[in-house]
Amino acid sequence: xxxxxxxxxxxxxxxxxxxxxxxxxxxxxxxxxxxxxxxxxxxxxxxxxxxxxxxxxxxxxxxxxxxxxxxxxxxxxxxxxxxxxxxxxxxxxxxxxxxxxxxxxxxxxxxxxxxxxxxxxxxxxxxxxxxxxxxxxxxxxxxxxxxxxxxxxxxxxxxxxxxxxxxxxxxxxxxxxxxxxxxxxxxxxxxxxxxxxxxxxxxxxxxxxxxxxxxxxxxxxxxxxxxxxxxxxxxxxxxxxxxxxxxxxxxxxxxxxxxxxxxxxxxxxxxxxxxxxxxxxxxxxxxxxxxxxxxxxxxxxxxxxxxxxxxxxxxxxxxxxxxxxxxxxxxxxxxxxxxxxxxxxxxxxxxxxxxxxxxxxxxxxxxxxxxxxxxxxxxxxxxxxxxxxxxxxxxxxxxxxxxxxxxxxxxxxxxxxxxxxxxxxxxxxxxxxxxxxxxxxxxxxxxxxxxxxxxxxxxxxxxxxxxxxxxxxxxxxxxxxxxxxxxxxxxxxxxxxxxxxxxxxxxxxxxxxxxxxxxxxxxxxxxxxxxxxxxxxxxxxxxxxxxxxxxxxxxxxxxxxxxxxxxxxxxxxxxxxxxxxxxxxxxxxxxxxxxxxxxxxxxxxxxxxxxxxxxxxxxxxxxxxxxxxxxxxxxxxxxxxxxxxxxxxxxxxxxxxxxxxxxxxxxxxxxxxxxxxxxxxxxxxxxxxxxxxxxxxxxxxxxxxxxxx
DNA sequence: ATGGCATGAATTCGAAGCAG
DNA sequence: CTGCTTCGAATTCATGCCAT
Numbered sequence: 001x002x003x004x005x006x007x008x009x010x011x012x013x014x015x016x017x018x019x020x021x022x023x024x025x026x027x028x029x030x031x032x033x034x035x036x037x038x039x040x041x042x043x044x045x046x047x048x049x050x051x052x053x054x055x056x057x058x059x060x061x062x063x064x065x066x067x068x069x070x071x072x073x074x075x076x077x078x079x080x081x082x083x084x085x086x087x088x089x090x091x092x093x094x095x096x097x098x099x100x101x102x103x104x105x106x107x108x109x110x111x112x113x114x115x116x117x118x119x120x121x122x123x124x125x126x127x128x129x130x131x132x133x134x135x136x137x138x139x140x141x142x143x144x145x146x147x148x149x150x151x152x153x154x155x156x157x158x159x160x161x162x163x164x165x166x167x168x169x170x171x172x173x174x175x176x177x178x179x180x181x182x183x184x185x186x187x188x189x190x191x192x193x194x195x196x197x198x199x200x201x202x203x204x205x206x207x208x209x210x211x212x213x214x215x216x217x218x219x220x221x222x223x224x225x226x227x228x229x230x231x232x233x234x235x236x237x238x239x240x241x242x243x244x245x246x247x248x249x250x251x252x253x254x255x256x257x258x259x260x261x262x263x264x265x266x267x268x269x270x271x272x273x274x275x276x277x278x279x280x281x282x283x284x285x286x287x288x289x290x291x292x293x294x295x296x297x298x299x300x301x302x303x304x305x306x307x308x309x310x311x312x313x314x315x316x317x318x319x320x321x322x323x324x325x326x327x328x329x330x331x332x333x334x335x336x337x338x339x340x341x342x343x344x345x346x347x348x349x350x351x352x353x354x355x356x357x358x359x360x361x362x363x364x365x366x367x368x369x370x371x372x373x374x375x376x377x378x379x380x381x382x383x384x385x386x387x388x389x390x391x392x393x394x395x396x397x398x399x400x401x402x403x404x405x406x407x408x409x410x411x412x413x414x415x416x417x418x419x420x421x422x423x424x425x426x427x428x429x430x431x432x433x434x435x436x437x438x439x440x441x442x443x444x445x446x447x448x449x450x451x452x453x454x455x456x457x458x459x460x461x462x463x464x465x466x467x468x469x470x471x472x473x474x475x476x477x478x479x480x481x482x483x484x485x486x487x488x489x490x491x492x493x494x495x496x497x498x499x500x501x502x503x504x505x506x507x508x509x510x511x512x513x514x515x516x517x518x519x520x521x522x523x524x525x526x527x528x529x530x531x532x533x534x535x536x537x538x539x540x541x542x543x544x545x546x547x548x549x550x551x552x553x554x555x556x557x558x559x560x561x562x563x564x565x566x567x568x569x570x571x572x573x574x575x576x577x578x579x580x581x582x583x584x585x586x587x588x589x590x591x592x593x594x595x596x597x598x599x600x601x602x603x604x605x606x607x608x609x610x611x612x613x614x615x616x617x618x619x620x621x622x623x624x625x626x627x628x629x630x631x632x633x634x635x636x637x638x639x640x641x642x643x644x645x646x647x648x649x650x651x652x653x654x655x656x657x658x659x660x661x662x663x664x665x666x667x668x669x670x671x672x673x674x675x676x677x678x679x680x681x682x683x684x685x686x687x688x689x690x691x692x693x694x695x696x697x698x699x700x701x702x703x704x705x706x707x708x709x
Numbered sequence: 710a711t712g713g714c715a716t717g718a719a720t721t722c723g724a725a726g727c728a729g
Numbered sequence: 730c731t732g733c734t735t736c737g738a739a740t741t742c743a744t745g746c747c748a749t
Contacts (some may be wrong), residue, residue, distance in 0.1 A: 212749060247710095254712035254749075280713090280748045328747060586720065660733055662722085667732095683721055683740090 187277055187284050187326060191333070194275065194286055201289035202333045203320040207299060210309045212281035213246040213257050257281075264306070272298045284326040292320040551579065551680050551688030559668040564639065571664050573643030574654045575685065576636040577611055581629030582689040585682040587613050588629075589654045589661060593647040599637065600645065608632035609640055 187204075194202055209215065223244070246253040258280065265278035274295060276285040287295035296319075303310055311317040318324060322333040556579055560572045578588045588611065597610040609631045631637060644653060654661060665682055680688075 209749095257749075258712080282748075584720075656732095657734065658721085659735085663732060681722065 187286075187331065190275060190277065190286060191331070198288050200335075202286065203289055203292050203322055204284060204286045204324045204326070204331060204333065205296070205318055205320045206324060206326045207276075207283040207285060207303070208311045208317070209261075209281035209283075209303075210311060212261075213253055215308060216246045216257060216260060217244055218246065264302070264308070268299060268302050272302055274299055274302075279327055282326060284324075285320075287320060296320060551684040553579075553688065553692040555672075555680065556685075556688060558672060559665075560639070562671055563664065563668050568664055569639075569643040570654050571661065573640045574661065575665075575682075576633075576640055577609075577629065577631060577653075578682070578685040579689045579692070580631040580633045580636050581611060582686050582693070583611070583613070583629045584686055585661065586658060589652075589658050591653050592649070593644060593651045593653065594649040596640075596644055596653065598641055598645060600641065609637050 191202065191204075223242070246256055261278045261280060265276060265283065268274040268276055268283075274285060275287070276283050276299065278284075283299070285295060285299055300310075300312075324331055556575070560575055563575075564572050574585070574588050577583065578585045581588070591611060591613065595612045597606070597612070599606055599609060611629045611631075613629065631640065647653075662682060669680070
């Protein structure tokens with residue numbers, strides 16, 4: 001058909017009967033969670049690709065003073081050359097096709113054929129006119145006056161990566177919207193569908209784009225702002241560079257690239273009928289044995305046509321195979337009956353993890369950093385294969401999850417993930433559930449977790465170390481589902497505890513909490529030494545999260561005034577502290593009088609009121625445990641003074657519970673007649689305080705500094 | 710350096726329940 | 730009905746992995 005595929009493969013076979021039918025392709029697209037693209041979206045993407053070409057194809061720098069040619073043609077003048085006109089016409093023809101596409105479902109072949117002719121013509125014209133990649137490179141080399149492009153920078157700094165935040169480039173750009181990636185699950189779903197039609201001989205391969213980001217040039221607007229300053233490490237001199245292509249490390253680069261990559265994927269799916277999916281620059285292509293050469297050439301042709309450079313040979317360019325790797329996992333399609341395929345972690349990762357676990361178990365101490373790292377890796381190993389939720393994953397080399405045509409149940413009557421075995425570097429089995437079972441002794445516990453079926457272990461009355469909470473009943477039924485990583489964590493720590501012999505984990509470190517019918521085991525190994533100003537949180541506080549609307553200062557003043565007249569002095573004091581101190585309400589409510597440092601406590605020396613926070617949400621995370629909040633608004637200070645001055649040192653600032661605070665909050669709103677009109681909650685005090693400070697002219701950096709983490 | 714996706718703990722929200 | 734508590738759901742904030 002159209003000579004896209006090679007004639008040697010008997011292209012006549014490549015009809016709709018061999019590939020998935022229109023209807024089923026839609027089904028695939030539903031499975032891959034890809035919302036159906038509208039015709040307009042596709043047109044937009046194509047138009048964008050054309051624009052990209054125009055930018056790179058422009059003879060002169062688009063944003064220089066030489067405006068003889070308007071690169072994007074945005075200022076009303078259509079490109080004058082006939083090619084440009086033709087492109088426009090073709091674009092409109094295509095648009096027309098898309099419009100009638102939905103009404104022509106009865107004749108999918110005809111429509112697709114026509115579309116292919118159309119898009120092919122258009123792309124051919126584009127291609128004939130300019131080779132984008134070469135142009136980009138040429139373009140980069142031509143810029144001798146101003147040092148430009150990552151090419152130069154890279155030659156200078158080799159593999160060194162530099163921060164674009166330091167040049168305030170990231171601060172100047174933002175990215176809206178969220179992009180849905182197609183993960184390993186997507187490929188698995190596509191494979192399942194494929195299995196239904198083709199019982200055997202399925203193959204797959206991955207196609208990797210070369211230095212993906214740098215294949216895309218910047219728009220003319222972005223070019224005007226894409227200067228960075230870097231210090232030359234050899235001379236110490238500061239030099240300026242202009243980035244001509246999507247820079248690595250820029251906020252917007254990731255989204256921009258993904259948009260193009262998904263568009264490519266969609267083009268291949270729609271016009272070339274390629275069953276592939278895209279994950280950043282990794283394209284996973286599936287095919288039957290008979291059509292593998294054809295598929296490969298089709299994909300290569302599409303990428304060539306649009307000027308994308310990819311690995312044709314070398315390590316990264318693996319040919320079609322029944323075993324292939326993508327996204328960090330290995331797909332094994334070798335099944336004699338052709339009714340199932342296997343997804344497993346790569347051998348290297350499994351072995352490395354098993355080795356590290358063995359080392360960890362042999363150590364006497366485990367530091368929080370290492371613990372978190374190993375936990376994350378375990379989570380990934382378990383979660384990558386079974387998707388969200390995760391399941392305890394077999395770490396025995398050579399075994400993975402087996403997906404079958406009908407369901408995702410385990411094979412051979414064995415539940416997935418059950419009886420997981422750990423091997424250490426000597427090949428000894430240290431099955432963590434074995435260790436798990438021996439560590440819990442004396443009491444029956446049952447844990448349920450997704451794929452993990454109900455199992456019974458014996459619980460040792462000695463406290464067990466773990467990070468997660470595992471609620472359980474003493475009669476053996478789970479309180480609620482426990483994620484596998486909790487089990488893994490518990491098993492891991494049991495392992496450590498076992499090898500530790502209980503030396504480093506003192507009974508005091510752990511707690512067995514009695515919650516009526518259930519017990520909850522807790523312990524804490526998390527103590528990081530990390531402290532940094534959270535810019536993001538600061539900005540969010542300033543702009544206000546949608547869920548926690550910042551309280552406007554006038555509203556706050558009204559509420560406080562009203563409450564004060566009602567006699568809720570301490571309520572007012574707490575509210576003011578939280579607002580002007582930008583604190584969480586819960587933190588303020590937990591404080592006692594001795595935490596509060598009034599002006600008179602310092603003999604009026606101090607111009608502000610301070611509140612010391614002993615423990616806060618983030619206090620465990622290695623930050624200084626004591627935090628202060630500061631209130632320097634004169635009126636607020638006067639009220640706070642009057643509300644709290646007479647309290648005993650150990651008396652709580654607010655004697656009632658947080659919900660009592662909330663009730664009075666609601667009551668005040670109600671009295672003001674605003675109950676149903678605004679949705680402000682006490683949580684908005686923190687953001688409201690930040691906004692008020694900002695309005696008063698307080699610099700953002702100052703607000704951030706005062707913003708308690 | 711950026712983005713995506715997970716999990717887990719702490720906190721907050723909002724509805725239901727209880728006593729007066 | 731009022732004032733408060735309780736409990737589950739939702740949100741925030743930290744970590745990890747993957748990909749460039």
